[in-house]
Amino acid sequence: MLLRTRALTKAFGSLRAVDGVDLVVEPGRLHAIIGPNGAGKSTFFNVVTGFFTADSGSVLFKDQEITRLPPHVISRRGVVRAFQRGTVFQTFTVFENVQAALLSRKGRTWNVFALASGMLRSETLRILDTLGLADQADVRAGHLSHGDLKRLEIGIALGMEPELLLLDEPTAGMSPEETAAQAALMERLVREQGLNILFTEHDMDVVFGIAKWITVLHQGRIIADGKPQDVRRDRHVQAVYLGEEL
Amino acid sequence: MKRWVLIVVGVVALVLPYVTEPIVVHTAIEILIMALFAMSFNLLFDGAGLLTFGHGCYFGVGAYTAALLMVEMRMPMFPAMVCAMVMGGLTSLVFGYFCVRLTGVYFSILTLAFAQLMFSVFQQAYTITGGDLGILDIQPPAFLVEVNAYYYFTLLVVGVSIWLLWRIMQSPFGRTLHASRDSVVRTQFIGINVRRYRLAAFVVAGVFASLAGGLFAPFNRAVAPFLVSWVKSSDPVLMTLLGGSATFWGPVVGAAVFTTLHEVAIGYTTYWLLLMGGILLFGVLFLPGGILGFLEERLHVGAAAPRTRMTEASGASSNARAD
Helix, strand or coil: CCEEEEEEEEEECCEEEEEEEEEEECCCCEEEEECCCCCCHHHHHHHHCCCCCCCEEEEEECCEECCCCCHHHHHHHCEEEECCCCCCCCCCEHHHHHHHHHHHHCCCCCCCCCCCCCCCHHHHHHHHHHHCCHHHCCCEHHHCCHHHHHHHHHHHHHHCCCCEEEEECCCCCCCHHHHHHHHHHHHHHHHHHCCEEEEECCCHHHHHHHCCEEEEEECCEEEEEECHHHHHHCHHHHHHCCCCCC | CCHHHHHHHHHHHHHHHHHCCHHHHHHHHHHHHHHHHHHHHHHHHHHHCCCCCCCHHHHHHHHHHHHHHHHCCCCCHHHHHHHHHHHHHHHHHHHHHHHCCCCHHHHHHHHHHHHHHHHHHHHHCHHHHCHHHCECCCCCCHHHCCHHHHHHHHHHHHHHHHHHHHHHHHCHHHHHHHHHHHCHHHHHCCCCCHHHHHHHHHHHHHHHHHHHHHHHHHHHCCECHHHHCHHHHHHHHHHHHHHCCCCCCHHHHHHHHHHHHHHHHHHHCCCHHHHHHHHHHHHHHHCCCHHHHHHHHHHCCCCCCCCCHHHHHHHHHHHHHCC
């Protein structure tokens, strides 16, 4: 297994946002975590990636303990995340955003004298090509549309050459066309580049359209975990999503 | 900035002693030193999104180190200046180690606190620093005593330093600092230990500030505690904002305008501080991108779209809390 959490718990005051979660991510799967608002999806991501420190429990990546390591160390181990709201380097161009991650990945960031502009051009452009952002390489990130911003999010994460990519609501706020393109991109990354993707998502069409495995969180606990058709039939899940068609 | 502007400024700088009077050359030396000081400040401010209120501390440490070594130990000026940079680097390493643990306004306040600490040490350690009297009679070597010679020497040192600072800002290290300025959180998630990079930037800025101080002491022939005071720390802040923090040459422009105004105004009125305040107020209100930011926007002298640093700096700190 690629990633495994054991009894992972994170509480804010009396609220147990993540409550003893045992989750396994097997390699090669497009794995979705779903659940109603406040189910603990984002908190779970934040604990796994080191943004929050776990109260108890553990996170293992490829059988190595990564619990309570700082974000920059976890990112280097191969677990890389993208954010829900376009958290990119605003004053950088699209090219420079992805390049910044690659410079870090390739260990160049302590170089204080060479010019950065020409470095890792082909690697950066290859990622932009994958995302369909190559024609906007020189546009400042602050000027991008919401959909492009979210693709750039993924681009920065790809610059870290991750083994496991964590995407928090990758289609939130997107138009139907953009959503379809984003879902297709995620499938392509798994199929063509052998990436493993764990993502949270509200759009059930996306989830049941592309996910090969689904975990359902409710009030910080896992209430269902399995193949999409099994999760869809699960009574408990149906009760939680009452009124929503699965 | 367009190349021809740089060439014109460079030529003017080179022929200046031949076309003007010594008093102007004297002011030009001060401008160069203050430009280096302001640029080292802007490495932190625009480069890393860190606003320090205590940068005068490192200028003062450089000036005092050079002064003490030259007067008390009879050390020649060049090794004394190297020692000044080393002392500035060590001081900023120790103070910076604590400062980079904090962010936003807390960072700024701690830099100010450390600078005030140094100020009281310099002011009260009479036996070493001469207290309020400072250290007098700092003599540069014979071949640099003449004002024109010291001018060319300063021009060379500051020119090389600015070129180094430019290379640092264009390097992958500089990029990484800029990234952390835009979003600390995102930078952490591309595998960067932001604190270590901030500390490195703090030390680099401290070394160049102390070099500016080390240039100033033999130029001024004397040092006094005010060089370490918070007033001195405010100089690079005001110069950088006046010139334009989001442009590479902004601090140089700010230093030139600020120093020239000071020299001119002080000859006419004892209320020169009031005049300076008024000009700064005008600058902040009507030229939010600074003089150079304004020029680049209006005249398209430069290529990059001007950015106002203050709004982005506050944006970056709110990013740090996001998610």
